[in-house]
Amino acid sequence: MKGKRADVAIVGGGLIGCALARExxxxxxxxxxxxxxxxxxxxxxxxxxxxxPQAEGLDAGxxxxxxxxxxxxxPHWVEQLFEETQMDVGYRxxxxxxxxxxxxxxxxxxxxxxxxxxxxxxxxDAGGIAALTAGAxxxxxxxxxxxxxxxxxxxxxxxxxxxxxxxxxxxxxxAPMAARRFxxxxxxxxxxxxxxxxxxxxxxxxxxGAWASFDPRFxxxxxxxxxxxVEVESRGLQLAAVVESEEVYVVPRGDSLLLGSTTERVGFxxxxxxxxxxxxxxxxxxxxPPLEEAxxxxxxxxxxxxxxGWPLLGPSSLPGLSLATGHFRNGILLAPVTALAxxxxxxxxxxxxxxPFSALRFAECPAPAPIPEMTC
Amino acid sequence: MKGKRADVAIVGGGLIGCALARExxxxxxxxxxxxxxxxxxxxxxxxxxxxxPQAEGLDAGxxxxxxxxxxxxxPHWVEQLFEETQMDVGYRxxxxxxxxxxxxxxxxxxxxxxxxxxxxxxxxDAGGIAALTAGAxxxxxxxxxxxxxxxxxxxxxxxxxxxxxxxxxxxxxxAPMAARRFxxxxxxxxxxxxxxxxxxxxxxxxxxGAWASFDPRFxxxxxxxxxxxVEVESRGLQLAAVVESEEVYVVPRGDSLLLGSTTERVGFxxxxxxxxxxxxxxxxxxxxPPLEEAxxxxxxxxxxxxxxGWPLLGPSSLPGLSLATGHFRNGILLAPVTALAxxxxxxxxxxxxxxPFSALRFAECPAPAPIPEMTC
Numbered sequence: 001m002k003g004k005r006a007d008v009a010i011v012g013g014g015l016i017g018c019a020l021a022r023e024x025x026x027x028x029x030x031x032x033x034x035x036x037x038x039x040x041x042x043x044x045x046x047x048x049x050x051x052x053p054q055a056e057g058l059d060a061g062x063x064x065x066x067x068x069x070x071x072x073x074x075p076h077w078v079e080q081l082f083e084e085t086q087m088d089v090g091y092r093x094x095x096x097x098x099x100x101x102x103x104x105x106x107x108x109x110x111x112x113x114x115x116x117x118x119x120x121x122x123x124x125d126a127g128g129i130a131a132l133t134a135g136a137x138x139x140x141x142x143x144x145x146x147x148x149x150x151x152x153x154x155x156x157x158x159x160x161x162x163x164x165x166x167x168x169x170x171x172x173x174x175a176p177m178a179a180r181r182f183x184x185x186x187x188x189x190x191x192x193x194x195x196x197x198x199x200x201x202x203x204x205x206x207x208x209g210a211w212a213s214f215d216p217r218f219x220x221x222x223x224x225x226x227x228x229x230v231e232v233e234s235r236g237l238q239l240a241a242v243v244e245s246e247e248v249y250v251v252p253r254g255d256s257l258l259l260g261s262t263t264e265r266v267g268f269x270x271x272x273x274x275x276x277x278x279x280x281x282x283x284x285x286x287x288x289p290p291l292e293e294a295x296x297x298x299x300x301x302x303x304x305x306x307x308x309g310w311p312l313l314g315p316s317s318l319p320g321l322s323l324a325t326g327h328f329r330n331g332i333l334l335a336p337v338t339a340l341a342x343x344x345x346x347x348x349x350x351x352x353x354x355x356p357f358s359a360l361r362f363a364e365c366p367a368p369a370p371i372p373e374m375t376c
Numbered sequence: 377m378k379g380k381r382a383d384v385a386i387v388g389g390g391l392i393g394c395a396l397a398r399e400x401x402x403x404x405x406x407x408x409x410x411x412x413x414x415x416x417x418x419x420x421x422x423x424x425x426x427x428x429p430q431a432e433g434l435d436a437g438x439x440x441x442x443x444x445x446x447x448x449x450x451p452h453w454v455e456q457l458f459e460e461t462q463m464d465v466g467y468r469x470x471x472x473x474x475x476x477x478x479x480x481x482x483x484x485x486x487x488x489x490x491x492x493x494x495x496x497x498x499x500x501d502a503g504g505i506a507a508l509t510a511g512a513x514x515x516x517x518x519x520x521x522x523x524x525x526x527x528x529x530x531x532x533x534x535x536x537x538x539x540x541x542x543x544x545x546x547x548x549x550x551a552p553m554a555a556r557r558f559x560x561x562x563x564x565x566x567x568x569x570x571x572x573x574x575x576x577x578x579x580x581x582x583x584x585g586a587w588a589s590f591d592p593r594f595x596x597x598x599x600x601x602x603x604x605x606v607e608v609e610s611r612g613l614q615l616a617a618v619v620e621s622e623e624v625y626v627v628p629r630g631d632s633l634l635l636g637s638t639t640e641r642v643g644f645x646x647x648x649x650x651x652x653x654x655x656x657x658x659x660x661x662x663x664x665p666p667l668e669e670a671x672x673x674x675x676x677x678x679x680x681x682x683x684x685g686w687p688l689l690g691p692s693s694l695p696g697l698s699l700a701t702g703h704f705r706n707g708i709l710l711a712p713v714t715a716l717a718x719x720x721x722x723x724x725x726x727x728x729x730x731x732p733f734s735a736l737r738f739a740e741c742p743a744p745a746p747i748p749e750m751t752c
Contacts (some may be wrong), residue, residue: 232650274608274657275668281654291653299672 046302090154160164314354385577422678466530690730
């Protein structure tokens with residue numbers, strides 16, 4: 001690896017890292033991506049692939065705007081990926097039907113502000129719900145909100161397509177390869193030390209997701225938040241849209257339905273638990289009673305990169321090091337806008353205001369300790 | 377296969393067929409076993425391995441006596457198998473703790489008659505329950521029956537050990553090999569027609585489990601009864617005994633717990649359903665609340681050979697053909713006694729009364745139609 005040098009080194013081969021690598025390579029940069037396992041091995045493949053800024057119930061503001069921008073980038077992005085890889089990544093503007101049980105949240109606040117903001121959102125009564133779901137939703141559900149522009153994608157195929165597209169544009173993938181720490185000299189990040197030597201780079205991006213604090217000298221306020229998903233057979237229950245309640249979402253994918261998810265702060269422990277599977281199955285069968293007879297396929301978990309707020313995008317406190325992590329529940333959704341925004345920033349032609357997403361906004365984020373100098 | 381001839385041909389390579397083959401070969405018979413897939417592929421590997429004549433709640437009578445006899449044969453049988461194969465088949469006289477929730481069955485009738493019959497059975501209060509289960513059983517359970525002589529075995533390893541022991545005694549295994557029909561000549565069964573030709577035999581035993589009616593000319597009143605089982609991690613929940621309620625049993629096996637089971641008459645459809653997994657997990661977590669945090673491993677199903685009563689053992693209406701099927705929930709338990717009883721019968725030195733288990737007891741069982749003659 002001696003002498004390896006890239007314009008940009010990216011740590012983390014999830015969808016975010018791969019998408020940024022592809023974007024940068026398309027703009028003529030030489031890019032090296034360092035991934036501890038294999039691209040897409042973690043949260044990017046564990047997700048359910050919802051592209052749901054509206055149904056997510058976000059407040060109006062910069063994060064919602066970013067999420068909406070990214071959702072609207074998807075159709076063109078997916079087209080480009082198809083041209084580059086001939087892969088169908090299962091993007092569908094299927095819409096999301098958010099159902100309310102009596103006594104549950106009617107989500108009317110969400111409806112009001114989105115409607116006033118001119119966003120497509122519809123109120124559905126029992127008849128309108130039945131029409132979208134072939135009558136599969138429980139009769140106990142009397143009302144729902146429908147977000148017709150929210151979409152879904154097969155995040156596994158998507159990550160694979162983006163990786164292939166990045167490789168075709170000349171990105172160097174070092175995987176499996178552990179990044180040990182950032183190489184720092186003259187108060188500036190100049191590369192990444194890996195288990196097999198130094199990767200020098202003009203700029204480094206930390207896209208390591210839940211593992212973003214791999215270099216303890218530069219901790220990132222991101223922690224793993226486990227999500228569990230159960231996959232069941234969709235036979236006999238063809239849903240035109242994503243259907244969800246307060247307790248569960250049900251996502252059609254191929255001949256399966258994905259039932260998600262949990263939000264557990266249990267450290268770096270992947271695993272599927274009795275309690276989570278039980279609750280997801282019970283909630284899904286309560287929402288869609290015909291699911292009781294559906295075939296059970298399997299269950300898995302992933303570790304989302306959670307922050308106590310919005311993602312961490314853009315410059316860090318260490319010159320030469322940018323962040324693209326902390327996307328929590330919205331990493332798949334935010335991939336295209338993250339790739340564009342970070343590529344703009346690295347090329348110095350960004351007019352975007354990163355301040356809402358800056359790591360510097362966290363008062364509790366430790367200031368960089370005295371930086372051990374090293375030659376790189 | 378031309379010219380193949382055995383003293384006994386057995387159709388079905390489950391635990392029953394393998395155990396009988398081993399027993400007969402040990403008595404000097406030449407035995408050919410015909411199995412459609414591989415030995416133990418079906419119910420024998422899907423079971424949870426309970427050896428529980430007492431906890432099963434059977435009435436006093438010939439079937440209970442047979443089951444008890446078989447349970448008591450186990451220790452010696454397992455010793456012999458160890459000598460022959462060096463395999464530990466996980467036999468343990470762990471006891472079974474049958475817990476009653478308030479309002480549920482106290483099973484006192486079972487207690488009364490078993491106690492009066494001199495069988496070991498104990499009433500346990502909350503303290504006695506906690507002592508056996510390290511306090512893991514729900515506080516809502518105030519009483520239980522404990523059957524200290526009921527036992528468990530790893531039915532997969534057991535079936536494998538019995539198969540190996542049978543092979544070492546010279547049994548010929550034809551597997552995978554489909555049995556097409558019985559070969560009949562002179563009003564007597566003289567072998568089995570397989571997809572690759574005729575296996576001639578002095579005597580034939582149908583041990584084909586749920587598939588016992590493979591020859592439509594000689595239907596057996598057995599139907600598949602599906603059972604589903606969920607396997608979870610036992611970490612942090614070391615049970616000394618099998619623990620069960622009216623809804624579920626929880627069987628320790630290695631570092632797993634097996635949660636079972638359902639009783640579904642859905643034909644020859646294996647499969648794991650949302651409803652069954654949901655109910656088994658909910659019932660198990662209700663009985664043993666610490667299970668909520670246990671890791672989920674997998675789920676499977678098997679098809680038990682169900683009758684509308686007891687198993688079908690001994691002579692059939694067709695001379696030369698005996699039955700050893702219909703063991704329903706008790707096939708693992710009844711394997712050793714079935715092997716002994718059928719071997720005795722085939723050698724003509726049985727003094728056992730097979731009438732309670734005879735296929736001839738079913739009035740609705742079609743009498744053999746005129747038998748097409750063939751040379752065998």
